[in-house]
Amino acid sequence: MVAKGKMESTLILWQHLKPFSSNIINLIFLKRYLKVNYMKNIKINFLIPVFNLLWASAIGQWINPMPTGQTIFDIAFFDNDYGLMCGKNGTILRTDDSGTTWQTFTGFNATDFKQIEITSQEQAFLRSDHYLLETDDFGSTFIIRGELDSNYIYKAISMFANNTGYALRYNISSTQSYDLGYTSDGGNTFEWIAMPTEFTEIYNIKFKSQMYGVCTAKENTKNIYYTSDGGNTWILSMSGTDDGMVWMEPIALSSNGIFYVGYSFYYSQGWHGNILKSVDNGMNWSTIYGPAGGDGNMIRHVKTIGDDFIFFAADFMYNSPSAPNLVYTQDGGITWHTSNKPAGYGFNQISALGLKNENQVFVFVDSEDERQLFASQSTGQFEIIGENFSNSIFDVSFIQNKGYLLVNDRSYTQTLLMVSSDGGLNWTLLPAILEGIPFQCSFTSPNTGYVATYGSGGGVNVYKTINGGSTWGMIFTHSTFMPVYLEAFGPDTVILFMASNANPEQNSLWMSIDGGEVWEIRNIPNDTIHDIDFINGFYGLLFGGSASGKIWVTNNGGISWNEISLSLPALINGSMINPLTAIVSLKEGSIDKLYRINIQSGIHELIYSASDERNILNFAFSDINMGYVLAKKDIANTNLLKTINGGLLWDTLGYYNDLDGLEIFYADNGFSFGMYGQLIKLAQGYPLGSTFLFPHNLSFFTVTFDGHHIRVEIREPSYLPAKITIYDLQGRPLSVNHILNTSNLLINNLKPGMYLYRIDYNQGHSTGKLNITH
Incomplete structure (x- = not known):
């Protein structure tokens, strides 16, 4: 469903971008904008990660791959078999088979985990802003340690032995901002001392023992310091150059106590990425990597195995994708090698790096178009081992256990489909390619379905298949209108609602009752229409109004309409639940709200009011009592809510990012999906694979x-x-x-x-x- 105000902005954007349609950045922006603002308000329920491997050459098939759409911040391995990943919204994953499969640990989705410290054969610590998690069984179970009050945030941890190490915390309300804490009991207690007041910002710490450690911090410039007395005093060992253009966060420690720092600075119109090495506890540093003239990279991650194997990952800076950004040495930095990447992948914005051994490296790519996990079968060649779908998901349609995903190709100019025959657990890419940017799909039987796409000039194309998506034929095209709504009802009724490219106030409703052979244009009111929904080929509603809200009702497939005025603001989105009931969204003042409307009388009742500066991104009801809302505050903070009593009470089911689509197929079963390829299965009314309540009290x-x-x-x-x-x-x-x-x-x-x-x-x-x- 789409708001007319959003529709108008989209049309202007489309016209503005047409001369630059070859520019991939513009197309990425366009597809994302169109997706959010033109999606039919679909219906949802409940979550299970269901993604499958799409490349046969990958290391292994994932049984239950990574959480949908969540950015990974760190990857670490205990040994060749056991490893952990952590990331946004409570993401914790564990492998016990060398990274072939990963299991999700749930229970902490209200926080981000940003760092993993392996301390022994079975023990590790995970860092969030306000507490640590400790495991002593390879990540099978976790216990909360070292909880901070709300004034403090963990900035880094450095655990150099079992249960023993340091933590750096930041006081957001104090002029003496940073404290260093020592623990010898696994984070149950910390002995805190103040860091030097001259340090206006501290980037990272790394300790090799209770006495010896290194930190990178800002005084007047960004520098490296060392301590030999457990952090009571810090001595400058290397000064940075230009204060504003230096990056010194990555610090690594070899098994024998050699320190490495990723040091990047901007000089002479280029970025210089360097690796510094200290063999004397941080007192002196030598450069072991630093190409003359700059390599164009900002080094983000540095990790080591033993003393001689060092691997770093960097971000491309200032459009320098030819620069090497996955580089390793096997001889302590004497010679360096560049790791190859899969064809078609840039590998910019690497958010996590993990070394399993000298032959296998894992990276998580978090760029706009490549949010997925890669691993190398050797250090020199990376392959995809598991991912959220590499294509953005625009729509999903299910008939019984057979379902179809509508996705884009990597050029953002064509439409692809994927098919599942097991309820969405496994997906296969179909060979057919449809012209245009994906919009919506609707299937009336396991083999018969329809797809609408945005044409290359802003028009609309409608395609039909009768053989499960193997082949498609175009059954409708229009060059001056763009699609707003496509729905098909068995066996052969197809409804298409469009808006004019030139005049967003001009709408057009078309219907076919013979599967697209013959189309008839239907009369619609000459008024402001924001949305449309049908429950079959006869009963439908238009939603809109300008100064005040209105609905228009048809019971004859759009041949005639009955107008009902409401004492509400203009309706933005709407969903027809049954011939007597509709749910609408609108904005009253600055607050997004949902109302239930009696279609015959126009009587309306408030059932949901967004709070905490949230916007209603999507909503869906399977009947008058059971419904769901996606309420979004920012890109990484969308919460899913559910009611089972018509809006009297709402339960928060979880927090997610980059989800905007909801589709329900019966009762409590459906899918939620998003622009970064996330697909989450919903069933029985709550998100399986996620935990929502009391994230700090799960050790019971x-x-x-x-x-x-x-x-x-x-x-x-x-x-x-x-x-x-x-x-x-x-x-x-x-x-x-x-x-x-x-x-x-x-x-x-x-x-x-x-x-x-x-x-x-x-x-x-x-x-x-x-x-x-x-």
């Missing part, structure tokens, strides 16, 4: 399994009674087990396979995945 229970038995332990009586429900991957409940006391509950009656579980306890609920192997 554990769920463990050994490949056969599932063991549940509730350690706090106040959270009882509880129950655990086991689901299949379609979200269908298989068993319900009640937990009445703190004794272990053992479940051992499941066949081999992948399962989902949900624990409901006294103060909330939590969910996850498990794999029964025997």
Whole structure:
């Protein structure tokens, strides 16, 4: 659904960009703008990561790959088998098979995890802004450590031994901003001392022992300092050059105590990326990488294995994509080698780097068009091992268990489709290519469907398939209108609503009742129309109004319309729930709101009011009682809410980023999707694979399994009674087990396979995945 005001801006933008349509940046911006503002207000419910590998040459098939759309900030390995990843919105992933598959650890989606410190064979610490997580079993379970009050933020941690190390915290309300803390009990307690007041900003710390460490900080310039007394005093060992154009955050420490710093500065119209090395505890530094004339890179990540293997990742600066930005040495910096990248990928904006061994390196690329994980089969050649779909998802349509994804090609000028025959768990790219930017798809049977695209000149094309997407034929085209709404109803009714390129106030409604052979134009009111929705080929609504809100009702497929005026502001979006009920969104003052409207009488009732400066990005109702809202504050802070009583109460199901599409197919089952290729399966009314309540109080229970038995332990009586429900991957409940006391509950009656579980306890609920192997 689309607001007319947004429609007008989009048309102006389209006309402005047409002369520059060959510019990929403009097309990226255009596709994103069109997606958000022209998407039909679809319907949702509930989440499971369901992405599959699309390249057969990759290292391995992911059973349950990374969380949808979340940026990864760090990757680290305990050994060749066990590793961790962490990132935005509580993202924690664990592998026990060398990175071939990754399992999601849920429970902390209200925070970002930015750093992983491996301290021993099985122990690691994860850093968020206000607390640390500690694991001593390769990431199977986590315990919260070192919680800070709201005035403090963790800036860095450096754990040099089991349970032992340092943390740097920042006081946002104090003139003495930075403190250094030492812990010898795994972060339960810290001994804090103030860092020098001359340090106006501290970028990073790294310690090799309780006494010796290095920090990069800003005094008058950005410098490197060392300490030999546990941080009580800091001595300048290297001065930066130009204060405003120096980057010195990456610090690495080899297994034998050699320090490395990624040092980048801007000089003579170019960026110079350098690697500095110190073999005497940070007292003296030598340059082991720094091409003459600058390499055009800002070094973001430096990691080491042993003393001689060093790998760094850098950002391209000032349009210098030819510069090497994945570089490694195997001899301590005497000779350097450039890692190759997959064809068609720029690898700019690498947000995470992880070394498994000298032959396998993992990187997460977070650029606008390449948010996915890569790994090298050797240090010299990277391949995609698992990803959110590499294409932006514009729409999804399901008939029974067969579904279709509408995606773009990498040139942003053509439309592709992917098909799933197992309810969305696995997807295959279809060979057909349709001209134009993707808009919407609608299927009336597992093999018959329709797709609308934006034509190259701003027009609309409609295609039809009768063989499951193998081949397509164009059944409608118009050069002066652009699509706003496409919906098909079985067996052969197709409805197309369009807006004029030249005059956004001019709309056009077309209908075919024979599958697109013959089209008839329908009369529509000469008024401001913002949105449209049909529930079948006969009943439909127009939503709009200028000074005040209006709806127009048809029960004969748009041949005639009945106008109903409302004592509300102009309606922005709308959804027809049944012939008697509609849900509309509008803005009252500066607040986005949802109203339920009686279509016959025009009586309306407020059911949702956005708060916290949020905008309603999308909403969907499966009936008059059950509905969902995506409310967005910023790009990384969209929350999904649900009501089961018509809006009397709303529960927050989770926080996500870059999701804007909702599609519901029946009851509580559907998908949410977004521009960066995220696809999240929704089922049974809550997000499987995510935990929403009490993210700081999850140490009261554990769920463990050994490949056969599932063991549940509730350690706090106040959270009882509880129950655990086991689901299949379609979200269908298989068993319900009640937990009445703190004794272990053992479940051992499941066949081999992948399962989902949900624990409901006294103060909330939590969910996850498990794999029964025997």
